[in-house]
Amino acid sequence: MNTVRVPSPLRDYTGGVARIGASGSTVAEILGHIEQQHRGMRFRMIDEQDRIRPHIRIFVNQREVRSLDEAVAPRDEIHLVCALSGG
């Protein structure tokens, strides 16, 4: 099970929880597992063409994910980051 860090704009889907667990060997599988647990959350991050939405970034540990096919190791931490606008 990997740890996934959820940014506050998406926490409505996780009941306010900042860290959730999800399993998978690729980013796509992790996102699929997130969607099973928190319906509608994947669509906030991924568009209909399976592209990461332009105001969302996904990082595996410190590394930026550019493709959903990228591999995820068992202990990797997934960080979902959302563009914030407040000042």
Place this chain on the structure above:
Amino acid sequence: MTLNAAERERYSRHLLLPEIGAAGQERLKAARVLVIGAGGLGSPASLYLAAAGIGTLGIVDHDRVDLSNLQRQLLFDTASVGAGKAVAAQARLRALNGEINVVAHELELRAANALELLRQYDCIVDGSDRLTTRYLVNDACVLLRRPLVSAAIHRFEGQAMTYVPGQGPCYRCLFPQSSAGAAPSCAEAGVLGVLPGMLGALQATEAIKVVLGIGAPLVGRLMTYDALAMEWHEFRFRQRADCAVCGDVPSITTLADSEASCRSETTGQWPRYKPEELARQLRAAALEQRKAPLLVDVREQHEFATGHLPDSVNIPLADLGLRLEELPADCAVVFVCRTGRRSLAACDISSLGGLRSVADLEGGLIAWAAAIDPSLNVA
């Protein structure tokens, strides 16, 4: 630009630092830094930059001080309420350090004036409260080759990055474009008052480093901060070859106001109901037993759960594009949100998606609670 005796005393703790010293302090004195937004971020950033002796400090803001600002915007005090922010900030910063030149720019940053203004400064600190302004500022900095220290906040979280021309990626490389409803403002989402203190101080640190050419600025690095977990994280990101403004073949070669920004300021495009008008419509529909307009609340789920209008349905703005088919095309739809900002974006999205009769509640549920139903709990 030499230091006088009072300045040598004032900046003595800087002069002791080998990384700054007299030469560095003179460099700060010669520097011109522009802070965009005298808000939560701009307050600590500009206070520290003024205290540090930035020779020319510009402050851009077209807003007025509101009582609700004082929970986090330390530039202002109770007596400032109602005053223009840029001018009030100028007075506070001048009082802090009379050795520097503080310039108040009481204007709204737009495509038509951004290049001319930013060109006058060596380094830009973005503390604006709107995504469209963030992109405008980023694009102007890339086009003018000016360093940009960017930060943003939301509830208990913040993020920051620095762009230095020729040295790394820009804000658009990180987030290529914004999305309606993706990032509610502080007024809509709430914010911990002390949060911008952390991020604004970080911005001042970065600006000083950039001006002095010392240390390792946040180039190609995104810092995120979570006040609840008390965690900082650092992420690496690269320049995008396809970046619209700093990529190999840029499509942005001059500034333009984003569509969303323009539309949000030309609110005559959709009917906007005042609370009294909407209440009258709903009453009349009930009395005459005809179909009332469908009320669609585009706030987040937790806001809706706190309190909402009777018979309204909840579709968060960010989901609206995908869930438009849930809205009957033959029915009049009235979008509502907290302040009337997200509901206006919802009018845009649904109209582009084919809905024929859309309107929204001007002033949002805050206005509704004030005019119609004080018992409505608005998150």
